[in-house]
Amino acid sequence: xxxxxxxxTRLAYAVALLMAVLxxxxxxxxxxxxxxxxxxxxxxxxxxxxxxxxxxxxxGLDQPFLIQLxxxxxxxLSFDLGYSFFYSMPVTELILQRLPATLLxxxxxxxxxxxxGVVLGVISARRPNGILSHFVTFFALFGYSAPVFxxxxxxxxxxxxxxxxxxxxxxxDVTIEGGxxxxxxxxxxxxxxxxxxxxxIFLALYSRLSRATMMETLGSDYVxxxxxxxxxxxxxxxxxxxxxxxxxVITLAGLQFSAVVSGxxxxxxxxxxxxxxxxxxxxxxxxxxxxxxGILFFSALMVVIGNLLTDFAxxxxxxxxxxx
Amino acid sequence: xxxxxxxxxxxxxxxxxxxxxxxxxxxGGTLVGVMGGTPRVLNPAVQSGVVTGFVxxxxxxxxxxxxxGWNPQPYLAKSWSVSDDGLKVTLNLQENAxxxxxxxxxxxDVAFSVKVIKEYHPxxxxxxxxxxxxxxxxxxxVLNLAHPHPALMLAMSxxxxxxxxxxxxxDGQDPKNHPRNNEDVVGSGPFKxxxxxxxxxxxxxxxxxYWEEGLPYLDRIVVRIxxxxxxxxxxxxxxxxxxxxxxxxxxxxxxxxxxxxxxxSNDGYGGIxxxxxxxxxxxxxxxxxxxxxxxxAYAIDKNFIMxxxxxxxxxxxxxxxxxxxxxxxxxxxxxxxxxxKANALLDEAGFPMEGGKRFxxxxxxxxxxGYKPQTEYIKQALSKVGINVTIExxxxxxxxxxIMGTMDFxxxxxxxxxxxxxxxxxxxxxxxxxxxxxxxxxxxGYSNARVDELLAMAAQENDETKRxxxxxxxxxxxxxxxxxxxxxxxxxxxxxxxxxxxxxxxxIWATSSPLDKVWLKD
Numbered sequence: 001x002x003x004x005x006x007x008x009t010r011l012a013y014a015v016a017l018l019m020a021v022l023x024x025x026x027x028x029x030x031x032x033x034x035x036x037x038x039x040x041x042x043x044x045x046x047x048x049x050x051x052x053x054x055x056x057x058x059x060g061l062d063q064p065f066l067i068q069l070x071x072x073x074x075x076x077l078s079f080d081l082g083y084s085f086f087y088s089m090p091v092t093e094l095i096l097q098r099l100p101a102t103l104l105x106x107x108x109x110x111x112x113x114x115x116x117g118v119v120l121g122v123i124s125a126r127r128p129n130g131i132l133s134h135f136v137t138f139f140a141l142f143g144y145s146a147p148v149f150x151x152x153x154x155x156x157x158x159x160x161x162x163x164x165x166x167x168x169x170x171x172x173d174v175t176i177e178g179g180x181x182x183x184x185x186x187x188x189x190x191x192x193x194x195x196x197x198x199x200x201i202f203l204a205l206y207s208r209l210s211r212a213t214m215m216e217t218l219g220s221d222y223v224x225x226x227x228x229x230x231x232x233x234x235x236x237x238x239x240x241x242x243x244x245x246x247x248x249v250i251t252l253a254g255l256q257f258s259a260v261v262s263g264x265x266x267x268x269x270x271x272x273x274x275x276x277x278x279x280x281x282x283x284x285x286x287x288x289x290x291x292x293x294g295i296l297f298f299s300a301l302m303v304v305i306g307n308l309l310t311d312f313a314x315x316x317x318x319x320x321x322x323x324x
Numbered sequence: 325x326x327x328x329x330x331x332x333x334x335x336x337x338x339x340x341x342x343x344x345x346x347x348x349x350x351x352g353g354t355l356v357g358v359m360g361g362t363p364r365v366l367n368p369a370v371q372s373g374v375v376t377g378f379v380x381x382x383x384x385x386x387x388x389x390x391x392x393g394w395n396p397q398p399y400l401a402k403s404w405s406v407s408d409d410g411l412k413v414t415l416n417l418q419e420n421a422x423x424x425x426x427x428x429x430x431x432x433d434v435a436f437s438v439k440v441i442k443e444y445h446p447x448x449x450x451x452x453x454x455x456x457x458x459x460x461x462x463x464x465x466v467l468n469l470a471h472p473h474p475a476l477m478l479a480m481s482x483x484x485x486x487x488x489x490x491x492x493x494x495d496g497q498d499p500k501n502h503p504r505n506n507e508d509v510v511g512s513g514p515f516k517x518x519x520x521x522x523x524x525x526x527x528x529x530x531x532x533x534y535w536e537e538g539l540p541y542l543d544r545i546v547v548r549i550x551x552x553x554x555x556x557x558x559x560x561x562x563x564x565x566x567x568x569x570x571x572x573x574x575x576x577x578x579x580x581x582x583x584x585x586x587x588x589s590n591d592g593y594g595g596i597x598x599x600x601x602x603x604x605x606x607x608x609x610x611x612x613x614x615x616x617x618x619x620x621a622y623a624i625d626k627n628f629i630m631x632x633x634x635x636x637x638x639x640x641x642x643x644x645x646x647x648x649x650x651x652x653x654x655x656x657x658x659x660x661x662x663x664x665k666a667n668a669l670l671d672e673a674g675f676p677m678e679g680g681k682r683f684x685x686x687x688x689x690x691x692x693x694g695y696k697p698q699t700e701y702i703k704q705a706l707s708k709v710g711i712n713v714t715i716e717x718x719x720x721x722x723x724x725x726x727i728m729g730t731m732d733f734x735x736x737x738x739x740x741x742x743x744x745x746x747x748x749x750x751x752x753x754x755x756x757x758x759x760x761x762x763x764x765x766x767x768x769g770y771s772n773a774r775v776d777e778l779l780a781m782a783a784q785e786n787d788e789t790k791r792x793x794x795x796x797x798x799x800x801x802x803x804x805x806x807x808x809x810x811x812x813x814x815x816x817x818x819x820x821x822x823x824x825x826x827x828x829x830x831x832i833w834a835t836s837s838p839l840d841k842v843w844l845k846d
Contacts, residue, residue, distance in 0.1 A: 034722025038729075038763055042721050043364055044372035045741050046752065046764035047446035058501075086364055087522055088501055098523065156558050168559040169550045174525055175354050272550040274524040282362075282523075282551075287722045
């Protein structure tokens with residue numbers, strides 16, 4: 001019952017938050033000079049003024065601001081995110097088309113980064129001044145500080161051009177034929193480099209965080225007690241210490257949910273991954289208001305869901321959370 | 325009726341070419357092309373631009389096509405003629421041509437297409453003089469003109485006059501937002517749509533009912549969408565992609581020139597005709613004075629830009645007409661660097677050097693990739709003659725367009741495309757009745773009665789020699805008065821794999837032309 005109460009409260013917050021996100025962003029976008037008619041004209045190599053006026057009239061851009069806002073919010077409240085000015089198709093359809101690619105990329109990268117990061121963190125926490133620990137620190141900081149588009153291009157030059165193991169761009173090779181497994185393998189081949197590039201950023205966060213918390217836990221009283229009881233090091237590290245050290249890592253993973261769109265933009269662009277990140281970037285450049293707002297709506301939704309899931313995960317590993 | 329002969333001659337010439345060249349072509353195979361952006365709409369009748377052009381020109385045919393010598397060739401029209409008074413243009417259509425759904429392509433479809441393009445295409449000047457289209461029989465369409473309109477020839481080629489089916493688009497829905505623009509497309513061109521995934525690819529396959537026996541050679545064309553130019557280059561280099569057009573980053577062009585198995589060409593862009601330029605607002609501040617604008621031209625070392633910034637990839641441009649165009653006039657002032665002359669002109673204009681400086685001026689930078697180095701150089705160059713330039717970068721295109729549209733700028737770095745005939749893409753920048761009317765209009769506030777007169781006369785002059793002379797004089801005037809300082813032709817290049825034969829470098833419209841004769845070597 002308590003869980004239901006939590007969910008309901010959270011959902012109420014979420015709806016208010018989503019509405020605020022939309023109104024605020026609609027206003028912000030409206031304040032910027034120029035509009036989508038200009039980008040449409042740009043995509044056409046220029047346009048006669050009469051055509052521009054007609055585009056503005058078509059999309060209601062010639063209406064006063066408040067009327068545009070009310071029209072838009074009215075549509076959203078009836079579960080219609082509107083029609084993309086630039087891609088001339090319904091925004092919901094556009095987003096749903098791109099969402100799976102982004103989720104696949106971001107989840108794979110997160111999971112890879114989390115597993116590798118925690119393992120590296122734990123290893124280096126056990127011998128904080130060992131050679132391996134320094135190597136992990138260097139490796140993590142390098143991944144974190146190198147711009148991801150640069151890492152991406154380097155990976156491409158290394159593994160698509162010099163050693164031709166992986167394809168350069170996109171999510172699938174439309175020229176190959178075959179059954180389900182052939183296509184699955186094809187997507188996986190396309191997935192490898194973008195996932196490595198994207199996880200290189202997160203890896204540093206996870207490994208540094210788990211190293212720090214692990215070192216802290218390993219020095220705490222109950223670990224000393226456990227050791228004094230005569231438990232094996234292995235059992236102390238993996239059963240007692242790791243479980244406690246994991247809470248901050250899970251919190252971090254939850255926060256990263258918000259990076260579903262923002263974090264992947266550059267990687268998606270370099271690898272032409274047909275996801276939400278590139279769509280977000282392009283629609284901002286194109287001043288395609290309904291698409292931008294639609295994506296913000298979805299990412300706000302992601303954050304809300306992510307926080308909810310984080311809470312449950314924390315409850316699972318940390319019994320102290322359950323009473324709250 | 326002299327043009328009829330020309331059309332027929334051209335037809336036989338192509339037929340002869342086909343016959344001699346027909347021995348070795350491979351039939352079949354998939355060409356993988358690539359482009360940097362997603363088309364908004366696949367139907368070129370209502371949407372211009374080179375991404376729509378690439379795929380749209382495969383799915384929709386135009387009446388004419390152009391060879392690399394700027395001569396019209398038969399395409400959907402097997403011949404054509406212009407009446408002696410220039411008021412009637414007759415198109416004789418291929419008799420066995422059918423749309424992708426098997427319906428015959430009739431003269432009524434031509435009439436319908438003209439109507440749609442005239443109303444919805446962004447380039448109004450193309451068909452504005454067309455008053456009506458007569459259809460005396462199924463295969464003859466006669467365009468009636470209010471006055472002679474030589475620009476019509478180029479406007480009937482490339483992606484500019486796509487013949488669309490009346491039985492699909494004439495159902496009363498708005499052609500601009502018609503659901504069949506991006507799905508279940510029924511076109512008139514050599515390839516038909518299989519799948520369009522925005523942001524991913526456009527897949528097309530051979531149209532078996534294409535009127536020309538044995539064409540197209542390819543089974544399929546896959547056009548992938550890869551926004552990042554470095555990634556596109558790698559894909560070309562490792563053979564994943566066969567063909568990429570409109571590549572204009574000098575470093576990448578030079579890298580591809582050195583790459584194995586990759587051909588690089590800058591041929592075939594004359595029709596699109598892109599020019600990099602520095603626009604000047606002639607209505608305010610020091611730039612009001614012609615001498616100041618000339619001084620700026622003398623202070624910029626074009627050779628340096630060509631060598632150090634463009635790295636030998638660009639062609640020189642001295643006027644607003646693309647250097648590949650037969651109407652280009654190269655015999656104008658090249659403004660070779662001359663700092664003494666620049667200083668003298670500035671002194672004369674009443675801007676004396678005081679403490680190493682004459683005046684401040686702003687330079688708006690269009691938010692396209694690759695323009696920064698040129699502007700940085702211009703800032704340096706002008707500081708030598710005492711002009712202090714502040715570079716202002718717009719965050720996105722609408723912001724820049726707004727600044728230009730309200731003429732709230734001093735100078736602006738930009739590129740503008742010719743789009744075939746000067747009437748379509750050149751006039752808009754100079755005519756005094758087009759001041760500050762939307763994106764890429766006369767945002768310089770330039771006004772010269774003689775220029776207006778010349779452009780108006782040339783627009784209606786069917787005699788090629790006389791027309792060329794009119795445009796030559798026009799180019800002399802704008803070169804002298806410098807409302808625009810022309811830097812260079814945008815270094816557009818086509819990269820293609822060794823396998824690709826008959827690449828789209830043999831015309832004037834680059835990939836905005838049919839790839840029906842492209843084939844792949846083993």
